[in-house]
Amino acid sequence: MIRVVLLLVGVLCENAALKTLFSQQPVWTRLFLFFAFHLVAAVFLAFLLRLSLPRQADTKKWGTLALFFSFAFFIPIFGCLGMLAALIYFRFFLQFDARPEFFSVPMTPFMQESGGPAAGMGEGGAWSRLRSESLPRPMRLKALLAVGSSSGRNASRLLQFATSDNDDEIRLLAFNLTDQRGKVINKGISESLTSLQEAENSDKRLKHYRKLAFSYWELVFNDLAQQDLAEFYLSSALSYAVQALDIDGNDPNLLILLGRLHLRKGNIEEAEQAINSAMNKGAHRDRVVPYLAELAFLRRDFVTMKSYFEQNPLLRHKPGIGPVAQFWMG
């Protein structure tokens, strides 16, 4: 209905504009009336055209309106007629040719076989599938393989959990995937220990102490050892970090590691000392603030902890600490 009204008003106004142009009135009056009627007609027709656009083409409301108005106003009569003709043609008569050659190419057989979407089960999905021993084995194997393809401590925990499964197949695959994870790190540790024995000066020893500290920490951080064994790795990492810092106490990364090791062991004073020392030796503030915040939290000093987050609003967007910062900053 609105379209009919717009069309009628538009056509009548354009018609009136034409008539006034050829009337007997003074020139300025004719011109004024012509432009007035033509303006109204152009506005109404522009609205009509915009309303008639297909929905998917109607993306820039004011832009298309301005374009239609320009055509209708600056090319009197023919602009409007041309626009109407184009609209009718595009809307009702234009047929888009299908291009079958693009989508009729058959998929190769191996793509058809494996083309299904990935399971996308997420960590929780993998946990629940591995916990449910009543599920069919192929489904649980898929969950396990998905876990195996991801990295990090949660994946290690899941794999560790699956090594106690009652299903032989699941258990063995989980064991194998777990074993692969620690292999490279242990090899690195062994090489460093050998090189350390052969190191002739403190510079070389420093390099190996440093590598050993980080390697042992890597085993703990990735949850590749549990309970007493993790404790042993932690103590080894701490011992090598201290020996490395005895040679060069200005390494901020090593100081941060020392702080993290103490934190893990629950030595709050030593951890704070190491983290502050790292900051004084040039560690970037963004790197140390999460640990300072954690230390404040452990001391139950929530005001200080909150202030760390407020001073570093970008922490909200960092992985790991992000959700914690968001929680405390509101």
Next chain:
Amino acid sequence: MTPMDSFPKSNSVDIMLLLEGTFPYVSGGVSNWVNQIILAFPEYRFGAVFIGSTRGDYGEVKYDIPQNLVHLECHYLHDELAMPAIRPMAGNNSAFETVRRIHEWFLHPDPTTIDDALKTPDFYLDSNSGASFEQFLYSKKSWEMICDLYQERCSDPSFVDYFWTVRNMHTPIWLLAAIAKQLIPARMYHSVSTGYAGFLGALLHHNNGRPLLLSEHGIYTKERRIDIFSSDWIQDNRNALQKDPTEVSYYRDLWIRFFESIGRFCYGAAANIVSLYEEAREREINDGALRERTMVVPNGINISRFATLRRQRPDSPPQVLTLLGRVVPIKDIKTFIRALRLVANHLPEVQGWIIGPENENPEYAEECRALAESLHIASNVRFMGFRDPIEILPDTGVMVLSSVSEGLPLAILEAFAAGIPVVATDVGACRQLILGHGQEDEAIGAAGGVVSINNPHDLAKEALQLLENPPLWKRASQAAITRVERFYTEQQMFANYRQLYQRGIE
């Protein structure tokens, strides 16, 4: 004269043993068992076919050849087959149609309905009636079939890898067919695993009509599966868009299916399928064995050989944990070393003895040494190579098995017979051996501890309990002796095998 030339040869035997990677070149549980069986039946003339990978993988013979082993021949899957000269050929149409049918059968296998044509060695050796090795390698039909199967089934984009995987995988079949064709007559065949030896047994059975007995110590396909999952040489060429992380790579899956298929071929041919414990029997049935052909015969040992060691035991346990087994991933030596670290936290002088050959997987042995160093217990761990258990057991406090897969380990029975408690992982029949199976057996008490795999903490805890608590150690020791003497003597095992052999030969 090479050692192989000195092996006994005969024109016929009563029982032909089919052995893959075991006796007489590899020492270990299965090889000991084979030796034990041959010695136990002097009334039978045994023959043996040893199947290995390449000659270089094996050192010297590890056993004295028993008197009644009158024929022994060794074959190496990757050394022996001479490549025929390349020449173009069309290939036998009907034979390759049969091969196509068998590939369809692989998708929905049933051991009782396998195509008859494939069952005899002639199919693989006669180029007129079957598909010879030369045709497999060079014929147009073979090429077309590989291309078709690649298009239909392969989800890995590399055709080159597919082509060579198919070639390498199938080549041993022609060698096994040739062995089956020329092997001396036997009144029955006895394979100690499925796999290549089992496949050979099936071919021999179908060719000569003599019965095949299959004794599975571990489950071959399961152990192969572990190897395949842990191997680095199998490629996955899919890119990030093609890869589904929840799926095993195509070639790994292909290798697994290959071994499952030849396993089913063997199950289909075997008149009797013997497993060591009930769960293994169920597993065989799941893998395609017919229930009515399966039975359980536990291992047994010569108790008197080890009973003399009991007198040498001290009143309190020696601070030595011994692992008796090959240094290979399936034995999970690393968990034993990790557990030793934890035991050493309490008992710094504790020793961990690893008794077993390292030559099967030197890379893994090196990883184990590296681990011992990284745990600062290199001086506590001793890699002692292969030794007779008799030499080791008197000085052992607790026997430890940290394996991820086992059958019914002879090592446990031998330790029991010597009065040594055992801590083992909950795999195979270990739980049954240590804690008992059934009311009468369980009433004997625990002969050690059982823990989950890959769990150094629990392994160390159980071992420590026994090492630090002499009365507990003595109770476990007594339970071990009682259990092995009541349920796991070699006389019981031999009685079962005597029946099976009599039935097969007659």
